[in-house]
Amino acid sequence: MSCSLFSACLSAMAGPRPVVFSGPSGAGKSTLLKMLMKEHNSVFGFSVSHTTRNPRPGEENGRDYHYVTREEMQAGINNGDFIENAEFSGNLYGTSKAAVQAVQAKNLICILDIDMQGVKNIKRTDLNPIYVSIQPPSMEVLEKRLRERKTESEESLQKRLQAAQVDMEFSKEAGVFDVIIVNNSLEDAYGKLKQSLLEEINKVKKVNISS
Numbered sequence: 001m002s003c004s005l006f007s008a009c010l011s012a013m014a015g016p017r018p019v020v021f022s023g024p025s026g027a028g029k030s031t032l033l034k035m036l037m038k039e040h041n042s043v044f045g046f047s048v049s050h051t052t053r054n055p056r057p058g059e060e061n062g063r064d065y066h067y068v069t070r071e072e073m074q075a076g077i078n079n080g081d082f083i084e085n086a087e088f089s090g091n092l093y094g095t096s097k098a099a100v101q102a103v104q105a106k107n108l109i110c111i112l113d114i115d116m117q118g119v120k121n122i123k124r125t126d127l128n129p130i131y132v133s134i135q136p137p138s139m140e141v142l143e144k145r146l147r148e149r150k151t152e153s154e155e156s157l158q159k160r161l162q163a164a165q166v167d168m169e170f171s172k173e174a175g176v177f178d179v180i181i182v183n184n185s186l187e188d189a190y191g192k193l194k195q196s197l198l199e200e201i202n203k204v205k206k207v208n209i210s211s
């Protein structure tokens with residue numbers, strides 16, 4: 001297929017609608033999306049972003065992120081390799097066209113875990129995802145969870161908390177998100193998430209069984 005516009009290509013190849021997960025750092029996006037992918041591994045595929053931040057213990061290059069230098073990332077951006085990119089807490093993050101295409105080629109629901117700027121930029125494309133916001137019950141709980149995760153320096157933690165306040169306001173804007181889930185009890189939040197994606201999950205299962 002030859003498409004003059006990448007976005008047109010994406011929607012033409014579309015298959016199932018992608019799902020965007022957004023919300024403050026520490027809200028529980030990774031936890032919830034990992035649960036979803038574990039339970040429905042033949043339904044969802046993760047769009048592996050690029051980042052200039054260092055890997056955390058337990059994270060794997062190519063699975064959690066593609067870890068790159070700022071120079072490599074900038075060169076890719078200049079080359080038009082990214083659908084969207086943003087600076088978050090002093091690091092660059094971005095969704096490459098290849099990351100989304102790799103998932104869509106398998107006819108899976110593509111999951112994107114992106115920040116607020118990413119949401120705004122994806123809205124300018126033809127990707128047409130379902131937008132899910134994962135929100136913490138409160139700033140206090142968010143701070144506690146982030147501290148207990150033990151992945152951030154004090155400086156990084158403070159930057160994340162500042163960004164979280166802006167993010168929580170943004171999530172309240174009408175029409176931005178299709179689904180807003182407050183992650184208080186993990187079990188409840190996961191139940192709501194699955195419920196909201198049930199139609200799409202069943203569509204993919206049906207197609208994959210009959211093919």
Ligand SMILES: Nc1nc2c(ncn2[C@@H]2O[C@H](COP(=O)(O)OP(=O)(O)O)[C@@H](O)[C@H]2O)c(=O)[nH]1
Nearest residue numbers: 025026049085086088093094095113114115118
């Ligand atoms: N715009 C954009 N944001 C991303 C991308 N990948 C990750 N993020 C966001 O970057 C922020 C920081 O991610 P990360 O460093 O993994 O920290 P965590 O969210 O605290 O686990 C989160 O809000 C992610 O949703 C991406 O490709 N594009």
Ligand SMILES: Nc1ncnc2c1ncn2[C@@H]1O[C@H](COP(=O)(O)OP(=O)(O)O)[C@@H](O)[C@H]1O
Nearest residue numbers: 025026027028029030031145149183184185186
């Ligand atoms: N409902 C919950 N109750 C208690 N702790 C949670 C809950 N959801 C997530 N966590 C914990 O909070 C921390 C932040 O969650 P994480 O999934 O890493 O957030 P995000 O990906 O949005 O940055 C992790 O240590 C995770 O285990």
